[in-house]
Amino acid sequence: MQTRIRRALLTSVCAACALLLWAAYNHGIAADCSDGASESEIAAGLIAGKLLADAHMDQWKRKNPERAKDWVAEEKERHAIKPPADNSDLLKGDQGKGHKYGQYTELDILMWARETEKMVVDGSRIFHDANALGSTVAVSCDMCHPDGANTHPETYPKFQAQMGRTVLLRDMINWCIEHPVRGKRLDADDSKMRALEAYILAQRKGTPLNYGKH
Numbered sequence: 001m002q003t004r005i006r007r008a009l010l011t012s013v014c015a016a017c018a019l020l021l022w023a024a025y026n027h028g029i030a031a032d033c034s035d036g037a038s039e040s041e042i043a044a045g046l047i048a049g050k051l052l053a054d055a056h057m058d059q060w061k062r063k064n065p066e067r068a069k070d071w072v073a074e075e076k077e078r079h080a081i082k083p084p085a086d087n088s089d090l091l092k093g094d095q096g097k098g099h100k101y102g103q104y105t106e107l108d109i110l111m112w113a114r115e116t117e118k119m120v121v122d123g124s125r126i127f128h129d130a131n132a133l134g135s136t137v138a139v140s141c142d143m144c145h146p147d148g149a150n151t152h153p154e155t156y157p158k159f160q161a162q163m164g165r166t167v168l169l170r171d172m173i174n175w176c177i178e179h180p181v182r183g184k185r186l187d188a189d190d191s192k193m194r195a196l197e198a199y200i201l202a203q204r205k206g207t208p209l210n211y212g213k214h
């Protein structure tokens, strides 16, 4: 009997907490819709939602430690990867809060950086993995191009003698996949090709473009 009461009590406390969080989160959004409240309230609502989602994620990670390994952090520990541009200035200038056409939030800036970096880090993972590249001779890109060295993405398009035509970066990636790596070429919109291009370009951050250069 006592356990049943305790259980009922616990359930109602949990329900009340969830309701409170939900109400707090919605309050920010509802207030903004009704009276055109400030962007900081919208941002606060979004950040509250994000914090709630992060809290759920943390809980899930604690329960599933094996499945929750952070592959992005692990890949960044293994290999030097250049970070994406810092866009926090956007919150200060004309495009920042209060401006008619801008109104970016901290959450936008965080999300852009995270998503961009994730694609580049995925490229690093494939670049360093003979199996992911489909190599039949256990060869990966980094064996000849450590940390993306000597890939010169800034020189494309350029005429490549071994293909007898002007090629793009992705054609050269495919040339290396077919020849030294001995794998199957990737379609231009294959997610692996897109990630490889992203990684190779990211590693040359700050290098001026100079197409056609040998």
Ligand code: HEC
Pocket: 127, 133, 139, 140, 141, 142, 143, 144, 145, 150, 151, 152, 153, 155, 162, 169, 172, 173, 176, 177, 180, 181, 196, 200
């Ligand atoms: C066994 C060594 C080797 C491996 C492995 C290798 N490459 Fe290459 N890569 C080369 C050589 C040699 C060249 C120069 C070819 C040329 O310009 O004629 C080259 C050229 C390139 C270029 C063009 C560089 C420039 O200066 O224009 C890119 C891009 C490139 N490789 C990407 C890759 C990628 C991506 C992988 C993995 C899928 C890879 N390579 C694997 C040897 C290798």
